[in-house]
Amino acid sequence: MFCEACGGRLTTKIPPGDGRLRAVCMACGHIRYDNPKLVVGCIPLAGSRLLLCRRAIEPRYGTWTLPAGFMENGESTAAGAARETLEEAGAQVTDLVPYMLIDVPDVHQVHLFFRATLLDSRFECGDESLEARLFEEDELPWNELSFPTVIATLRQHVRDRASGQFGFHRHTISRSAPAR
Ligand SMILES: [Zn+2]
Missing domain, CATH: 3.90.79.10 (Nucleoside Triphosphate Pyrophosphohydrolase)
Known part of the structure; x- marks a missing residue:
């Protein structure tokens, strides 16, 4: 999957200060939140x-x-x-x-x-x-x-x-x- 902000590749990690795994862009750091x-x-x-x-x-x-x-x-x-x-x-x-x-x-x-x-x-x-x-x-x-x-x-x-x-x-x- 790719970043909606810059098209970069996404990886899965827990961002600083967060407690859940998120899809995070490896290029720009944009976080793709997946909510109900x-x-x-x-x-x-x-x-x-x-x-x-x-x-x-x-x-x-x-x-x-x-x-x-x-x-x-x-x-x-x-x-x-x-x-x-x-x-x-x-x-x-x-x-x-x-x-x-x-x-x-x-x-x-x-x-x-x-x-x-x-x-x-x-x-x-x-x-x-x-x-x-x-x-x-x-x-x-x-x-x-x-x-x-x-x-x-x-x-x-x-x-x-x-x-x-x-x-x-x-x-x-x-x-x-x-x-x-
Ligand atoms: Zn990005």
Whole structure:
């Protein structure tokens, strides 16, 4: 690998004053930090129903998911979640409320899901989806969901719907602590 600052060769070492191995340029000393990525998404709601998309891409082709993806530079978390919802489900959302923060340390990610209200009844699947549709909670395709983060978020949502209290939740999903 090469340095993003000068194109020089990178080596792996612990920089002075640091406690971790980093990729450091042998020519200019630039340090390439490798930090977790933020994935943002929505639970798009229409009354008691929520919108899921069926993935047209790998990984987990054909499974159902909440619209979510990597946050882009220069946007807010809420704007990123709304953008992903528009791209994957062709749906416009409003009133985004932070709902679920999930640490996924094994893959160096943090996932943030917002509860959001569908602006109108228009939605259509985007390029990354085979299908988009509204589900009542008792129709959710539990055996065909895409990722542990989506399963954990939907399980929490079902529990909160039963209690009538939607708070803000924090989970960790890892090899030693699977989705619950
Ligand atoms: Zn360099």
